[in-house]
Amino acid sequence: MSLTPMISTQPGFTGGILDRADQVRSDPTLLAEAFADDRARRLLLDGLDPVADGDALATELLPRYAALDDYILLGIDDRGPLFVALDPDVPHGGTFSPAAWALADMLPPSEVALYGGARSLVDWHARHRFCAACGAPTAPEKGGWSRRCGRCRSEHFPRVDPVTIMLAELGDRVLVGRQPRYPAGRYSALAGFVEPGETVEEAVARELWEEAGIRVRNVRYVMSQPWPFPSSLMIACMAEAEDDVLTIDETELEHAMWVDAAGIRAAMAGAPDAPFTAPPPMAIAHHLFVHWLAERG
């Protein structure tokens, strides 16, 4: 195995190309045919971590003793149907694993995207084996794209949790913040979960008010990214701050500061005198900085 880190021109986990074959999942006959296909393979995982085979994810033919109820149908490609095994014993996938990061940095974007989706699904099944409505055990259905309660018959679907991540700008400067868990010197864009009852734009404004005490207007969507720790949808935005006086919520942020374009350029270039260490290309925040610099010309 000889791998070279790739230069990311897009956030990690984006760029999936697998046909998810939605029509197969919900048709028991088609699903059984896909599972019985001689070419049907399974994606290998090490717990929730990826396993590489050259510059691709490792797969193998489905074992003969396999049972459909133990597998998720990820999709169908030129080589046939692709599944991944359920694993009720995986560790909680909410924490970023260094092994996942390192290997994901070495694989083509479509492979990283495939891994991210599989990881989120395997984690979701492991963490959702019981019915939230009545407490009884649930079982997978629809090729692993839902679970059904054996008692109250409630159907449950995999979670995707929308998260806003944003740069507030004021003239020549943008706001960056630091969470206590970050590596030394690292700053990034501020972020927070979208709550029931609000738009993306309202969530951005609320997060900046709660965490940094600033009011913003003209929130603009930039791009999005699936983030499989365990299953977020990162929604990246820009916003215009009305003033630069910070009131930091210290339960969320260790520090926050305004940085000008020269400082952002230095951080992105990894300059020794940069005001902070930028997030890596895997993170959508990296691409928000790129976007902001490009918009300024």
Place this chain on the structure above:
Amino acid sequence: MSLTPMISTQPGFTGGILDRADQVRSDPTLLAEAFADDRARRLLLDGLDPVADGDALATELLPRYAALDDYILLGIDDRGPLFVALDPDVPHGGTFSPAAWALADMLPPSEVALYGGARSLVDWHARHRFCAACGAPTAPEKGGWSRRCGRCRSEHFPRVDPVTIMLAELGDRVLVGRQPRYPAGRYSALAGFVEPGETVEEAVARELWEEAGIRVRNVRYVMSQPWPFPSSLMIACMAEAEDDVLTIDETELEHAMWVDAAGIRAAMAGAPDAPFTAPPPMAIAHHLFVHWLAERG
């Protein structure tokens, strides 16, 4: 009670102005103080339906016998803290209720937004009384913004399910579709849930491929909307179709068709000879049509 329908210039359930007081939820002392506040009120609901008082939602002072664990803190406004009662017996909130629609059409946007958020939260608690990880009962924490398992201590947060809703355009025409459950003559934008492992843009492209058999490029975000049936985040986009040949997935759509700008204008004006009946201003699809017509000048 005398109410006049309001002209909506924004999608329903957007435009919330209540301070959600995030810092109070997670601080037991502040939360207890808010609950003990003489001015603390509760929002009244009829099951999951709204209750009006003039042109606002009905509220009343918290009853003396109230227990904090039975309430969600919605936020704090000039009149004091605002709560809503948990209700384990409400009907499932996944279906749009005509009463909610009718009344929501009469209230100012900020009141409709407040109702939407409260409805999603009350529904979520009623449907999530047990731990999905181990099956044991859970109890509310953080002013109703999470639930904690009494056995395995897992913490569970309210769901927000991102949904893409999109217009594919090709020259002078856009693609509209009809689900079997729609009122007679109604067509709207196509829509579908974002899945684990994909971006907003990838979800848009996948849905249009799955439901209508068309490939698209240049997916562009337009706006978003919380949709509390039970707790979606609608993410509205435009996309450019590569051709106009439709292959309709009849499990999802009853019919789909391309409509030119004159036809969309007629539908939005409610003209008797319009090719379809447009969705009402409450729906974000209505505003996607407005946006598309405005872009064309």
